[in-house]
Amino acid sequence: MTLYGYRVPMMASLLVWCVIWELVGQSGLMFLVPPLSAVLVAGYSMVQTSTWQAAAMITLHSFAIGMGLAIVVGVSLGVLMGRFKAVDELFSIWVNIFVSAPLSALVPVLMILFGMGETTVIVTVFLFAVWIIVLDTRAGIQHVPKSLIEMGRSYGASTFALYGKIVLLAALPEILAGIRLGLVRGVKGVVIGQLLVAIIGYGELFELYSRSFDMENFWALTIILFAAAMLMSAAIEHIEKKVDYYAGVR
Amino acid sequence: MTLSTASIHALPHAESAAVEVRGISKNYKEVEALRSIDLDFPRGKLTTLLGPSGCGKTTLLKIIAGLIEPTSGEVRVNGKTVTGPGPERAFVFQDFALMPWATVMRNVAFGLELKGMGKAERQSIARHYIAEVGLTGFEDKYPHELSGGMRQRVGLARAFAVNAEVLLLDEPFSAVDEQNRRKFQEDLLRLVEKERKTFIFVTHSIEEAVYVSDRIVLLSRRPSRVSQIIEPKVDRTASPDAIRRDQGYLDTVEEIWQGLKHYVD
Numbered sequence: 009m010t011l012y013g014y015r016v017p018m019m020a021s022l023l024v025w026c027v028i029w030e031l032v033g034q035s036g037l038m039f040l041v042p043p044l045s046a047v048l049v050a051g052y053s054m055v056q057t058s059t060w061q062a063a064a065m066i067t068l069h070s071f072a073i074g075m076g077l078a079i080v081v082g083v084s085l086g087v088l089m090g091r092f093k094a095v096d097e098l099f100s101i102w103v104n105i106f107v108s109a110p111l112s113a114l115v116p117v118l119m120i121l122f123g124m125g126e127t128t129v130i131v132t133v134f135l136f137a138v139w140i141i142v143l144d145t146r147a148g149i150q151h152v153p154k155s156l157i158e159m160g161r162s163y164g165a166s167t168f169a170l171y172g173k174i175v176l177l178a179a180l181p182e183i184l185a186g187i188r189l190g191l192v193r194g195v196k197g198v199v200i201g202q203l204l205v206a207i208i209g210y211g212e213l214f215e216l217y218s219r220s221f222d223m224e225n226f227w228a229l230t231i232i233l234f235a236a237a238m239l240m241s242a243a244i245e246h247i248e249k250k251v252d253y254y255a256g257v258r
Numbered sequence: 259m260t261l262s263t264a265s266i267h268a269l270p271h272a273e274s275a276a277v278e279v280r281g282i283s284k285n286y287k288e289v290e291a292l293r294s295i296d297l298d299f300p301r302g303k304l305t306t307l308l309g310p311s312g313c314g315k316t317t318l319l320k321i322i323a324g325l326i327e328p329t330s331g332e333v334r335v336n337g338k339t340v341t342g343p344g345p346e347r348a349f350v351f352q353d354f355a356l357m358p359w360a361t362v363m364r365n366v367a368f369g370l371e372l373k374g375m376g377k378a379e380r381q382s383i384a385r386h387y388i389a390e391v392g393l394t395g396f397e398d399k400y401p402h403e404l405s406g407g408m409r410q411r412v413g414l415a416r417a418f419a420v421n422a423e424v425l426l427l428d429e430p431f432s433a434v435d436e437q438n439r440r441k442f443q444e445d446l447l448r449l450v451e452k453e454r455k456t457f458i459f460v461t462h463s464i465e466e467a468v469y470v471s472d473r474i475v476l477l478s479r480r481p482s483r484v485s486q487i488i489e490p491k492v493d494r495t496a497s498p499d500a501i502r503r504d505q506g507y508l509d510t511v512e513e514i515w516q517g518l519k520h521y522v523d
């Protein structure tokens with residue numbers, strides 16, 4: 009929602025909820041909910057500990073590798089499915105199953121396959137993120153105007169140039185939307201992977217704070233995670249808007 | 259049928275043909291779009307393909323462009339058999355086919371970019387043709403900032419920039435409003451005169467065909483065959499308004515209409 013061109017209402021509603029949180033916390037009615045101010049203070053000192061920094065690094069590392077793989081594999085498979093009917097028929101049933109399947113249930117199986125370490129977490133991130141990237145890329149490729157491809161061919165584009173200069177760029181809005189949705193799912197994946205399997209990184213901290221009922225730190229951790237996910241998604245959305253602007257005449 | 263103002267040629271002089279179409283047939287599964295078409299397109303002339311909707315004009319043009327494989331028959335350009343797109347042919351698309359993420363300059367220079375020409379050189383060529391189509395000052399605009407007519411001018415400039423001998427235009431003005439269309443037709447005539455290229459032009463509009471063409475090929479309804487070839491006798495040195503009132507022009511329009519009328523019912 010916008011007001012006079014600013015996204016005021018969204019920020020305002022966020023403020024209202026922050027105030028409600030603070031009041032509920034101050035009232036001491038629910039022991040699971042400490043005041044927001046206490047959470048922020050805890051968070052401020054938490055991010056300065058080496059424990060948190062190490063956990064964040066491990067988490068970021070697994071996330072980056074898993075996401076990187078998901079983007080490379082997802083976009084490639086999506087392009088192939090969008091361009092070649094045979095590939096599409098071969099894979100689309102699996103992609104459609106996995107995109108909506110409760111993947112958390114698979115994590116114990118992954119643990120057997122990939123052990124208790126970081127590999128399992130990376131695979132979890134990958135599996136959470138990749139399917140929606142495949143689907144959106146495929147849709148984007150299928151919507152590339154036929155005449156743009158004919159234009160490339162008639163002006164002598166090599167296959168490489170056809171994809172690099174035309175097809176991928178024409179599908180970019182959909183590919184970016186897929187990556188944005190994939191990022192959000194990947195954040196889920198990294199936490200679930202760390203929690204269920206490896207008990208490392210952020211998952212270890214979550215486990216530690218929730219078991220010792222250290223609610224200030226627990227919520228601080230959660231807020232940082234959500235903020236990171238939202239920031240990344242907003243960054244992609246920003247690029248998407250720019251791209252949509254140029255792609256406006258499709 | 260007799261034509262007072264236009265002459266009919268069964269088979270024109272092949273030696274000066276830039277493009278020769280020999281026995282081209284095209285079937286899309288059960289749909290027989292083209293049935294053994296034989297045509298010659300004389301060098302340096304503008305030939306128009308005219309026919310009822312869905313008769314296969316676009317199909318024939320794209321076969322000449324090398325974008326579609328014919329079911330049988332062959333196309334020769336300068337005597338060489340066409341196996342795919344080639345640098346001696348350039349295509350102007352009905353829906354413009356501009357890259358929305360690229361500026362006018364990049365779009366016009368795109369054919370040259372694909373050939374691997376250096377940036378400075380291709381931009382100077384592109385700038386020349388941007389001026390030719392009357393878009394100077396719009397080099398850094400994006401397609402969505404232009405009107406339909408201006409977008410097609412970009413498509414035209416792109417085709418001219420690669421300096422192909424044969425230009426293939428598929429209803430280039432169909433998405434352009436009437437006023438711009440007329441202006442556009444006049445500009446096209448000027449460019450035909452100036453560039454001395456072979457033009458193959460597809461249109462729905464009889465008036466447009468008679469106004470711009472040296473030759474008009476009438477195609478019959480599907481399965482499409484050449485039903486008639488007409489050479490309008492119009493004095494093109496006259497002013498555009500005078501041409502549109504010219505008796506030869508009006509008579510040819512009428513003759514073609516009489517020839518096509520029975521397809522409409």
Ligand SMILES: Nc1ncnc2c1ncn2[C@@H]1O[C@H](COP(=O)(O)OP(=O)(O)OP(=O)(O)O)[C@@H](O)[C@H]1O
Nearest residue numbers: 286289291310311312313314315316317318462480
């Ligand atoms: N890819 C395709 N698959 C199946 N049928 C096709 C295909 N392309 C064209 N056709 C059919 O072939 C016939 C000729 O099509 P084409 O587009 O060449 O006609 P056209 O003369 O350009 O028509 P219009 O004046 O409407 O542009 C039509 O009946 C069309 O339905």
Ligand SMILES: [Mg+2]
Nearest residue numbers: 315316317429
């Ligand atoms: Mg057509």
